[in-house]
Amino acid sequence: MKVVVGLGNPGRQYAGTRHNVGYAVIDALAAGPGVAAFRSRFQAQLAEVTEDGLTLLLVKPETFMNLSGQSVRQVVDFYKLPPGDLLVVCDDFALPLGKLRVRAKGTHGGHNGLRNIQDHLGTTEYARLRVGVGGPKDAAIDHVLGRFRPGERPVIDDAIARAVQAVLVWARQGVAVCMNRFNPDTDPDAVAKKPKRKEKAEDTGSSEDQPPRKSPPEATGGAG
Numbered sequence: 001m002k003v004v005v006g007l008g009n010p011g012r013q014y015a016g017t018r019h020n021v022g023y024a025v026i027d028a029l030a031a032g033p034g035v036a037a038f039r040s041r042f043q044a045q046l047a048e049v050t051e052d053g054l055t056l057l058l059v060k061p062e063t064f065m066n067l068s069g070q071s072v073r074q075v076v077d078f079y080k081l082p083p084g085d086l087l088v089v090c091d092d093f094a095l096p097l098g099k100l101r102v103r104a105k106g107t108h109g110g111h112n113g114l115r116n117i118q119d120h121l122g123t124t125e126y127a128r129l130r131v132g133v134g135g136p137k138d139a140a141i142d143h144v145l146g147r148f149r150p151g152e153r154p155v156i157d158d159a160i161a162r163a164v165q166a167v168l169v170w171a172r173q174g175v176a177v178c179m180n181r182f183n184p185d186t187d188p189d190a191v192a193k194k195p196k197r198k199e200k201a202e203d204t205g206s207s208e209d210q211p212p213r214k215s216p217p218e219a220t221g222g223a224g
Contacts, residue, residue: 001055001056001057001079001081002055002056002057002085002171003057003075003076003079003081003086003087004026004056004057004058004059004087004089004167004171005022005060005061005071005072005075005087005117006022006023006024006025006026006058006059006060006088006089006090007022007023007061007065007068007088007089007090007091007113007114008021008022008023008060008061008065009064009065010060010064014145016147016148017144017145017146017147018133018134018143018144018145018146018147018148019133019144019145021090021133021156021159021160022060022088022089022090022091022113023060025129025131025163025164026047026058026059026060026089028160028161028163029049029056029058029164029167030047030058032049034049035047035049035058036048036049038060040062042059042071042075043061043062043063043071043074044059044061044062044063044075045059045060045062046060054171054172056167057079059072065113066112066113066116067116068114068116068117069116069117069119069121070116070120072086072088072117072121073117073120073121076121083121083123083125083126084126084127084175086126087126087128087129087167087170087171087175088113088114088126088127088129089128089130089163089167090111090113090114090129090130090131091111091131091133091144092109092111092130092131092132092133093132093133093135093140093143093144094109094110094132095130095132095133096132096135097132097133097134097155097156097159098131098132098155098156098158099131099132099159099184100129100130100131100132100166100183100184101130101132101183101184102129102166102170102175102178102179102182103128104127104176105124105125105126105127106128108124114128127178129163129166129167129170131156131159131160131163132159133156134152162182166178166181166182169181169182
């Protein structure tokens with residue numbers, strides 16, 4: 001079994017917000033064939049999908065963003081899950097709208113949901129898939145708790161669809177293949193359009209490679 005956690009805030013008032021894009025990816029995965037109905041357990045909504053002998057547990061923590069680690073820790077402990085079998089999907093306002101960024105491990109990068117998961121698991125050795133929701137023009141908290149503008153919907157809908165494919169590639173072929181296929185700087189078309197430059201081998205351009213963002217503590221963990 002592999003576990004995919006989509007981060008967000010529960011409640012109708014947060015549905016469709018930028019901060020809930022992790023929930024949106026889980027919902028898209030759950031809309032596929034052969035997926036059991038969501039059930040409540042481990043302070044989360046859970047659903048299972050089994051395909052070609054592979055079982056994916058889809059998890060939407062209901063603890064609110066800042067306490068996501070409480071739910072994730074319960075799931076990891078119950079299933080005795082090694083970190084390599086966990087993928088966390090979340091929003092990232094440091095990434096351009098619709099861009100995906102897959103990492104095999106790393107720091108929380110200022111995201112309070114990832115921060116709490118790191119605190120509860122005591123490790124950064126788990127994969128994460130960040131979905132770019134665009135940078136804020138004003139207060140970060142208002143941005144991430146706001147909804148996408150009509151003109152942004154086609155871009156984010158396409159990103160969610162690609163994120164679903166990224167999750168499936170991660171589950172079936174591993175994080176290295178997933179990174180090579182879905183990270184912007186490894187996209188063949190993107191690479192062809194810009195000159196090559198020397199980079200450190202470990203630099204993947206993720207927001208996690210940058211210093212923590214200077215924003216209010218609740219800005220990347222909003223509503224809880």
